[in-house]
Amino acid sequence: FAMDVGLRRALEHDELVLHYQPQAEVASGRLFGAEALVRWTTREGEVVGPGRFIALAEEAGLIHAIGRWVLGEACRQAREWELAGLPLRVAVNLSGLQVAQGDIVADVRAALHESGLSPSRLELEITEGFMIGHADEGLARLHDLHRLGVALSVDDFGTGYSSLAYLKRLPVQTLKVDRSFLDDVPGDPAGETLVAAIHSLAEKLELEVVAEGVERPEQLAFLQRLGCRYYQGELLGEPLAAEAFARRWTRAS
Numbered sequence: 001f002a003m004d005v006g007l008r009r010a011l012e013h014d015e016l017v018l019h020y021q022p023q024a025e026v027a028s029g030r031l032f033g034a035e036a037l038v039r040w041t042t043r044e045g046e047v048v049g050p051g052r053f054i055a056l057a058e059e060a061g062l063i064h065a066i067g068r069w070v071l072g073e074a075c076r077q078a079r080e081w082e083l084a085g086l087p088l089r090v091a092v093n094l095s096g097l098q099v100a101q102g103d104i105v106a107d108v109r110a111a112l113h114e115s116g117l118s119p120s121r122l123e124l125e126i127t128e129g130f131m132i133g134h135a136d137e138g139l140a141r142l143h144d145l146h147r148l149g150v151a152l153s154v155d156d157f158g159t160g161y162s163s164l165a166y167l168k169r170l171p172v173q174t175l176k177v178d179r180s181f182l183d184d185v186p187g188d189p190a191g192e193t194l195v196a197a198i199h200s201l202a203e204k205l206e207l208e209v210v211a212e213g214v215e216r217p218e219q220l221a222f223l224q225r226l227g228c229r230y231y232q233g234e235l236l237g238e239p240l241a242a243e244a245f246a247r248r249w250t251r252a253s
């Protein structure tokens with residue numbers, strides 16, 4: 001069974017679904033956003049994670065169609081929640097290919113227009129690895145997106161191979177600290193130093209920080225002492241399908 005055939009079918013038959021993981025303020029615990037994470041529920045009822053099909057979708061040229069679907073659905077859902085009294089900013093992961101080859105600006109504009117969502121309620125996550133290879137065209141597209149009024153963040157910050165110099169040139173507002181940095185925090189001096197250094201770098205560049213993969217209360221307490229602004233992770237909440245997310249987070253916010 002060829003997976004790219006399956007993926008094409010998934011798009012045509014509405015087999016893709018978004019799960020949402022909450023993001024909150026460290027100091028207050030107040031919910032402020034949600035990251036949309038795509039899953040594929042096959043006809044056989046198996047749930048396939050993006051780790052198993054995004055790379056294939058990129059190779060098969062399906063990433064543009066999938067990316068458009070994700071953008072459209074995330075914006076539609078965020079607008080629906082806003083009207084229902086659950087206002088939050090939704091974060092969408094972009095594949096580098098969507099920015100480098102597709103018409104990402106038109107796709108984002110269409111998703112905003114069709115949903116009626118305000119651009120300030122959409123955040124787009126790019127990985128730092130993306131900047132390698134297509135620095136110039138990619139950079140121009142990111143500036144276009146920034147001009148639309150959407151927020152941009154660097155995902156998995158600190159794990160890529162690109163130079164920090166790109167931070168000066170990218171129109172990003174947020175660094176998402178990769179969860180691997182928090183693994184041995186608190187307790188491991190080197191780990192603590194790295195998280196503190198990223199936080200301080202971000203502060204001096206006037207960027208926000210979201211700490212990812214927070215699983216334990218001690219990690220949250222460490223972030224609180226550090227003055228880190230936002231966090232995400234299993235301690236706050238796992239990714240949930242839209243309905244379950246709304247049930248869990250309405251009123252709680």
Ligand code: G
Pocket residue numbers: 036037038049050051054070093094095
């Ligand atoms: O949810 P999970 O841990 O399985 O996600 C694995 C990876 O898939 C993460 O790196 C995440 O950024 C990526 N991912 C999740 N949803 C999307 C999406 O809609 N588009 C792209 N390009 N990547 C996604």
Ligand code: G
Pocket residue numbers: 021037093155156179212213214215232233234235239
């Ligand atoms: O690369 P990106 O940051 O987009 O990946 C997000 C992925 O991280 C999601 O697939 C999600 O399932 C996973 N994730 C979210 N919270 C936690 C956590 O607290 N611990 C671990 N190990 N993974 C997490």
Ligand code: MN
Pocket residue numbers: 035093125155156
């Ligand atoms: Mn992400």
Ligand code: NA
Pocket residue numbers: 155156157176177178179212
């Ligand atoms: Na990440």
